[in-house]
Amino acid sequence: MRSRGALVLAMGMVTMSLVWSVPVKAENEVEIAEHLIELIKIGRVIVSEQMDNINDASKADKGFTGDYMAGQVLERFRKYTKLDLRIPNVVPQANLYLALVQSEKEVVDEAQPVINRAGISFKGFIPAVFAQRVGDQFHKKFGVHVKLTSIDYRSANNKPDDFEAEVLRMFGDSRHPKGKPYVRSSMVDGRPVLRMMGPEYVSQTCLTCHGVPRGKLTVGGMKKDGWKEGDLAGAISIVLPLK
Numbered sequence: 001m002r003s004r005g006a007l008v009l010a011m012g013m014v015t016m017s018l019v020w021s022v023p024v025k026a027e028n029e030v031e032i033a034e035h036l037i038e039l040i041k042i043g044r045v046i047v048s049e050q051m052d053n054i055n056d057a058s059k060a061d062k063g064f065t066g067d068y069m070a071g072q073v074l075e076r077f078r079k080y081t082k083l084d085l086r087i088p089n090v091v092p093q094a095n096l097y098l099a100l101v102q103s104e105k106e107v108v109d110e111a112q113p114v115i116n117r118a119g120i121s122f123k124g125f126i127p128a129v130f131a132q133r134v135g136d137q138f139h140k141k142f143g144v145h146v147k148l149t150s151i152d153y154r155s156a157n158n159k160p161d162d163f164e165a166e167v168l169r170m171f172g173d174s175r176h177p178k179g180k181p182y183v184r185s186s187m188v189d190g191r192p193v194l195r196m197m198g199p200e201y202v203s204q205t206c207l208t209c210h211g212v213p214r215g216k217l218t219v220g221g222m223k224k225d226g227w228k229e230g231d232l233a234g235a236i237s238i239v240l241p242l243k
């Protein structure tokens with residue numbers, strides 16, 4: 001099989017500190033994609049939970065640091081997958097996972113001046129922006145695309161391509177088993193890749209911005225979507241280069 005063998009995502013990279021070039025069996029590739037998606041989703045939920053804190057104009061130091069983010073991501077990932085990434089090399093691909101957590105940490109660290117600014121409420125550091133920044137960083141380091149997408153996208157960055165639009169429609173179908181990711185191997189720019197999408201559902205903390213009544217303006221001036229808890233919000237889409 002073409003995708004069997006080593007996955008070398010680190011090729012041509014300058015950042016060598018967290019290079020991931022461990023040979024991984026083909027069966028693992030699906031698991032890797034699923035876990036990377038999970039790590040992003042967890043980070044987004046954490047940012048969503050922090051919105052009131054982040055947008056609190058009455059205080060400066062919010063205590064929402066990169067370390068807090070990383071600690072929470074690792075803890076929740078462990079609960080969800082039973083994999084404790086704090087144990088060295090708990091799986092061969094642990095360094096790749098940790099690199100994504102590192103990007104999540106860095107994005108929160110870099111946003112500290114904004115997050116900790118007193119006197120203004122809406123700061124624009126929202127889950128969508130977080131996902132985009134983490135995705136950009138991770139892509140620069142590893143050539144792996146991770147992106148938030150949705151049929152009714154607001155930001156052009158989240159616009160689904162043809163494949164993503166098709167899968168999003170499938171996720172929206174009531175016959176699709178809730179939570180089940182979709183995976184397909186394909187070619188991008190003449191190279192074999194694994195494409196996976198993991199559906200993302202609306203949780204309580206998303207409702208301040210995406211909830212009811214539909215059309216009502218949120219603190220950031222966006223129109224609410226009228227979503228309810230448990231509705232399909234969108235998906236995280238990943239493109240993993242294969243060797």
Ligand code: HEC
Nearest residue numbers: 045048126127128150153154155158201206209222233234
């Ligand atoms: C503070 C307000 C806020 C919260 C809370 C929030 N979002 Fe969003 N969300 C936005 C905005 C604004 C966008 C538009 C994208 C942008 O501006 O970059 C967006 C974009 C999205 C998108 C991509 C579609 C688009 O419009 O581009 C999805 C999917 C999404 N959010 C799901 C969620 C989920 C799921 C949660 C809860 C875990 C959540 N959001 C929490 C404000 C919010």
